[in-house]
Each structure stands twice: as C-alpha cells, then as structure tokens.
Amino acid sequence: MVAVRVPLWLEMSGRRVLVVGGGSVGTRRALWFRQAGAAVRVVGLSFSEELRRQAEEDESLELVELDASDTEALGPHVEWADIVVIATDNPGVNEAVWRLARELRRWVNDATDAERTEIVVPYTLELYGGGLRVAVTTEGRTGVAARHARDKIRECLEGDRGLETLYEAMWRVKPVLKRLIPRAKDRVPIYYRIDEDPEFRDAVERGSLEEALRAAARVIAQEAQRLGIDASPDEVYRLLKSVEKPISPL
Numbered sequence: 001m002v003a004v005r006v007p008l009w010l011e012m013s014g015r016r017v018l019v020v021g022g023g024s025v026g027t028r029r030a031l032w033f034r035q036a037g038a039a040v041r042v043v044g045l046s047f048s049e050e051l052r053r054q055a056e057e058d059e060s061l062e063l064v065e066l067d068a069s070d071t072e073a074l075g076p077h078v079e080w081a082d083i084v085v086i087a088t089d090n091p092g093v094n095e096a097v098w099r100l101a102r103e104l105r106r107w108v109n110d111a112t113d114a115e116r117t118e119i120v121v122p123y124t125l126e127l128y129g130g131g132l133r134v135a136v137t138t139e140g141r142t143g144v145a146a147r148h149a150r151d152k153i154r155e156c157l158e159g160d161r162g163l164e165t166l167y168e169a170m171w172r173v174k175p176v177l178k179r180l181i182p183r184a185k186d187r188v189p190i191y192y193r194i195d196e197d198p199e200f201r202d203a204v205e206r207g208s209l210e211e212a213l214r215a216a217a218r219v220i221a222q223e224a225q226r227l228g229i230d231a232s233p234d235e236v237y238r239l240l241k242s243v244e245k246p247i248s249p250l
C-alpha cells in the first residue's frame with residue numbers, strides 16, 4: 001500500500017456500501033455511512049441489537065445473514081456496492097473478502113487492517129452546525145493520538161469568536177458575489193479584498209457580524225463599480241442578509 005493517502009470528502013447519497021461483519025465495528029461503520037446518505041447492506045453471521053433495531057425502521061439499511069467465507073455467495077453483494085467495509089473478527093475471512101473486493105475493483109475500507117485499507121475513517125469534529133468540519137487521522141498508526149489531536153483542535157477552535165464571525169460573514173459573501181460578478185477571474189480577488197479590509201477585519205475580531213457584513217458590502221459595491229457593475233453598499237448588504245444558510249447539519 002502506498003504511504004500517502006489523499007484526503008477527500010465524499011458525497012455518499014446515491015452510493016452503496018457493503019459492510020461485512022455486524023459486530024460493534026461493523027455497526028459503527030454501517031450507521032456512519034447510512035447517516036451520510038448511502039444505502040447500506042450488512043452481511044454477517046450475526047448482527048448487533050442496534051443494527052437490528054435500526055434496520056427495522058430504515059429501508060435503506062439491509063441485513064443479510066451470510067457466511068462471508070462463501071465468496072460465491074458474497075460476490076453479488078460486493079458487485080452491488082461502491083465501497084466494501086471489512087469488519088469481521090476472523091482474519092482469514094477478512095483476507096478473502098479483501099481479495100474479492102480488490103478483484104472486482106471495489107473501494108475497500110478495511111477496519112481490521114490499517115496497512116491495506118484504501119479508505120481511512122478519520123476522527124472528526126463539527127463546528128457551526130456542521131458548516132465547518134475537521135478530520136484528523138494517523139492512518140491507523142495510533143488512533144489514541146489522533147483522538148487527542150482532534151480534541152485539542154476542538155478546544156482551540158471552539159473559543160474563537162473571530163473565526164465564527166468570519167465564517168458567518170463569508171458564507172453569505174460567496175453566493176452574492178457569484179450573482180453580482182459573473183466572471184470568476186474578476187470575482188476571486190474580491191474575497192481577498194474583503195478579508196484584508198481593515199474595517200472588516202476589526203469587526204470580525206470583535207465578533208460583530210453586522211459590522212462585518214456592512215464592511216463586506218462596501219468592499220463588494222466598490223469592486224463591482226470598478227468593473228462597471230452597478231450595486232450600492234445598501235443593496236449588497238440586503239443581498240448578504242437574505243442569503244439562506246447553505247448547509248443543514250448531519
């Protein structure tokens with residue numbers, strides 16, 4: 001396995017995940033992918049109480065009783081999936097499933113072997129109702145250190161009012177700029193003009209969202225006018241205020 005994996009955020013709705021093993025790890029992974037919107041099928045000799053309960057009320061969570069060492073029976077389930085999660089407590093079975101999934105060119109998340117897993121599930125935290133998310137991993141070298149790092153990052157970010165104000169101001173700026181300034185080449189430098197504007201910075205540092213939005217509106221109107229696009233600071237401010245929150249938390 002290569003040493004450096006590429007960090008990515010994946011949209012999982014419309015995707016299918018096969019989890020092999022219905023114990024505590026299989027349960028965690030199944031619910032994690034299910035929560036992210038994937039259809040999940042769990043194959044195992046037995047299933048946790050939690051999986052059974054959840055599967056009863058969720059038609060996108062399916063439980064199939066099957067011996068995964070029977071690769072002929074498992075084949076169609078692997079073919080059905082985009083991602084195969086390996087999570088049984090039998091190393092021989094895990095190895096066989098890994099081979100089969102690789103043969104069929106499915107992405108593999110091997111929860112039982114950090115070296116050979118293709119997809120790593122990191123330690124995560126969410127701020128601002130899921131608007132800002134952080135993922136930390138040691139790629140299986142030591143989860144304990146990754147967990148501590150995650151908790152330290154949380155402590156550092158949670159108390160930062162300036163960062164929260166910056167986030168709250170800037171998610172409103174993006175759709176307004178996209179609407180007002182059609183060309184990306186013209187638009188992109190404006191994000192930095194706003195970020196560097198002394199009044200904007202001062203308002204952000206003091207945690208004043210209203211003043212930050214006023215300053216952003218002034219910079220945007222100024223830059224728009226320079227490009228021959230007519231927009232007053234008051235109009236831009238109203239546009240900024242009317243932007244709807246871009247995400248709904250998981």
Ligand SMILES: C[C@@]1(CC(=O)O)c2cc3[nH]c(cc4nc(cc5[nH]c(cc(n2)[C@H]1CCC(=O)O)[C@@](C)(CC(=O)O)[C@@H]5CCC(=O)O)C(CC(=O)O)=C4CCC(=O)O)c(CCC(=O)O)c3CC(=O)O
Binds near residue numbers: 111
């Ligand atoms: C590679 C990876 C798998 C992947 O990416 O799929 C991996 C691999 C392995 N972990 C093992 C053990 C444990 N993992 C946990 C917990 C979590 N482990 C998670 C991720 C990852 N674990 C990925 C890399 C993460 C990184 O390094 O940054 C979390 C974040 C997500 C989740 O699992 O849902 C979840 C956090 C839950 C939370 O805190 O919320 C606990 C604690 C517990 O279970 O409560 C233990 C037992 C105690 C211990 O060992 O620390 C073993 C067996 C070791 C052995 O046999 O000795 C292997 C296999 C191996 O090492 O080969």
Ligand SMILES: NC(=O)C1=CN([C@@H]2O[C@H](COP(=O)(O)OP(=O)(O)OC[C@H]3O[C@@H](n4cnc5c(N)ncnc54)[C@H](O)[C@@H]3O)[C@@H](O)[C@H]2O)C=CC1
Binds near residue numbers: 026089
């Ligand atoms: N990545 C992680 O965070 C962690 C990974 N692990 C690894 O995950 C493995 C599983 O751990 P747990 O879920 O706690 O074990 P568990 O004992 O709770 O569950 C094992 C599951 O595997 C299933 N299984 C066993 N043989 C099977 C077969 N032939 N076909 C189909 N299903 C089969 C069982 O039915 C059961 O549902 C551990 O052995 C360890 O290697 C363990 C802890 C954390």
